[in-house]
Amino acid sequence: MTLAIALFDNFWVLLTVKLLAVVLVLIGFSLVIIYAELKIMAHMQARIGPWFAGGRYGWAQPLADALKFLQKEDLVPLEADSPVFRIAPAVSLMSTVAVFVIVPFSPTLIAEDLDLGVFYALAVGSIGTLGVLMAGWSSANKYSLMGGLRAAAQLIAYELPMVLAAAAVVVQAGTMSMAGIVDAQGPDALFTIPGTDIGLPFVMVGQIVAFVIFMIAALAELSRIPFDMPIAESELVFGYLTEYSGIRFTMFFLAEYAGMFAMSAIATTLFLGGWYFPGLNPSVFGPAVMMAKVSLLVFVMIWVRVTWPRLREDQLQSAAWRYLIPLALGNILVTAVLKVVL
Amino acid sequence: MSFTDWITDARNVVFLVIALVMVGAAVVVVATRNVVHAALTLVVALAGSAALFVMLGAEFVAWTVVLVYIGAVVVLFLFGIMITRAPIGRDSVRLDHVRRWPAALIAASVFGVMAWSTTAAFGGEEISDGVLKAENIGDLLFSRYVIPFEAVSFVLLAALVGGIVLARKDPDR
Numbered sequence: 001m002t003l004a005i006a007l008f009d010n011f012w013v014l015l016t017v018k019l020l021a022v023v024l025v026l027i028g029f030s031l032v033i034i035y036a037e038l039k040i041m042a043h044m045q046a047r048i049g050p051w052f053a054g055g056r057y058g059w060a061q062p063l064a065d066a067l068k069f070l071q072k073e074d075l076v077p078l079e080a081d082s083p084v085f086r087i088a089p090a091v092s093l094m095s096t097v098a099v100f101v102i103v104p105f106s107p108t109l110i111a112e113d114l115d116l117g118v119f120y121a122l123a124v125g126s127i128g129t130l131g132v133l134m135a136g137w138s139s140a141n142k143y144s145l146m147g148g149l150r151a152a153a154q155l156i157a158y159e160l161p162m163v164l165a166a167a168a169v170v171v172q173a174g175t176m177s178m179a180g181i182v183d184a185q186g187p188d189a190l191f192t193i194p195g196t197d198i199g200l201p202f203v204m205v206g207q208i209v210a211f212v213i214f215m216i217a218a219l220a221e222l223s224r225i226p227f228d229m230p231i232a233e234s235e236l237v238f239g240y241l242t243e244y245s246g247i248r249f250t251m252f253f254l255a256e257y258a259g260m261f262a263m264s265a266i267a268t269t270l271f272l273g274g275w276y277f278p279g280l281n282p283s284v285f286g287p288a289v290m291m292a293k294v295s296l297l298v299f300v301m302i303w304v305r306v307t308w309p310r311l312r313e314d315q316l317q318s319a320a321w322r323y324l325i326p327l328a329l330g331n332i333l334v335t336a337v338l339k340v341v342l
Numbered sequence: 343m344s345f346t347d348w349i350t351d352a353r354n355v356v357f358l359v360i361a362l363v364m365v366g367a368a369v370v371v372v373a374t375r376n377v378v379h380a381a382l383t384l385v386v387a388l389a390g391s392a393a394l395f396v397m398l399g400a401e402f403v404a405w406t407v408v409l410v411y412i413g414a415v416v417v418l419f420l421f422g423i424m425i426t427r428a429p430i431g432r433d434s435v436r437l438d439h440v441r442r443w444p445a446a447l448i449a450a451s452v453f454g455v456m457a458w459s460t461t462a463a464f465g466g467e468e469i470s471d472g473v474l475k476a477e478n479i480g481d482l483l484f485s486r487y488v489i490p491f492e493a494v495s496f497v498l499l500a501a502l503v504g505g506i507v508l509a510r511k512d513p514d515r
Contacts, residue, residue, distance in 0.1 A: 116401050116476050123405040126413025133420045152421050
């Protein structure tokens with residue numbers, strides 16, 4: 001009886017602590033990424049706000065943005081399907097939060113190392129599509145509906161190359177556990193620099209194709225430029241986000257930036273060796289190494305946004321179905337053959 | 343075992359919450375007047391079944407339910423509904439059928455047979471040596487169950503080709 005109560009306490013306390021940690025990490029990093037995007041864009045496109053807001057370094061810009069969104073009125077259109085309209089942003093944000101559970105920051109600093117980590121991340125990530133469709137339909141607005149449909153078509157099309165690119169790494173590593181995949185590139189690496197025992201990340205031992213496919217698909221999954229047709233303002237006002245304002249818009253906004261972090265963290269784990277860096281003790285420097293690599297990928301995503309124009313809808317679809325998916329399948333084939341031969 | 347003992351086990355609380363939500367969602371799926379709401383509550387019911395699989399330790403099945411049923415099948419349902427007609431509020435088309443009572447009877451009988459056969463086969467027996475890890479599932483699929491596995495993939499391929507043939511229009515001659 002007492003043992004049962006102890007277990008009960010333990011389980012709920014542990015669950016609450018882990019959930020809180022995941023949510024706090026998510027919000028913290030999203031704020032930093034939003035600030036980084038504003039700064040980088042300000043430098044690349046000579047925008048004034050993020051240079052001067054708050055005096056030095058424009059540090060107040062993300063806070064000002066957040067306050068602006070929070071004090072805006074939370075409008076629900078009269079014709080809208082109210083419950084679905086209200087839940088949609090939460091569904092979108094939750095699917096991103098759930099991915100954070102399996103992101104490894106060091107050999108021990110991981111909320112839960114699932115045996116099926118990669119599979120889990122891709123599965124819960126796919127729920128985001130549902131939030132977008134819900135938002136598009138429930139707004140009772142033709143632009144929203146068109147945006148929702150475009151988004152759903154895009155997310156389904158690019159989920160395949162993403163899963164297939166990740167599958168090639170899983171074949172090479174021989175495990176789906178996120179920690180196991182990092183181990184396969186670090187401490188007990190499959191491939192090392194000849195003559196030393198320094199492990200090589202998968203991107204340097206043949207998975208460069210999968211890495212490029214994964215990053216392209218990640219941009220499309222996040223609906224960021226050059227894949228932002230679902231919210232193309234010149235065609236669809238703001239797509240499925242047209243009717244959203246205030247806190248619910250902020251949730252979609254947060255989901256995008258948290259999504260950038262989540263996608264970069266998965267890509268870092270799969271291709272760039274996660275928390276491993278030769279010579280640095282992972283239990284001390286692990287989180288810092290991980291964050292440095294993630295920040296690099298986030299920077300590339302912002303860079304692409306600032307410099308690329310938007311693709312056309314049919315180009316987007318043909319890029320996924322006619323080029324990326326066959327390429328990813330070929331990559332799996334080559335990986336599997338080499339895995340057996342070598 | 344008294345109810346207080348039963349309820350102090352965290353696993354039972356979690357099971358109770360999931361099961362109640364699933365039953366509620368399943369009732370709404372068939373009772374709602376709006377076809378989009380039916381699809382969305384189906385997601386809740388499917389998510390509940392995935393959660394139950396996680397509780398049983400069958401992680402692979404659970405994430406497959408999420409990836410395939412929620413992430414793909416229901417999304418395609420919604421896509422199909424929205425691209426053809428997107429009713430807000432009450433659907434103009436009746437989502438009912440004259441043979442609803444025979445259908446309810448068959449559903450209840452299927453539930454009865456399934457519940458009876460599982461309890462009759464396993465009872466209160468605890469299965470400790472289940473196949474839990476993805477590695478073991480893969481080993482089994484490609485050794486002992488390789489023939490059924492290949493047969494299923496062949497049938498799926500046939501269904502895929504059949505779907506394309508039915509959907510495409512032959513060019514006018």
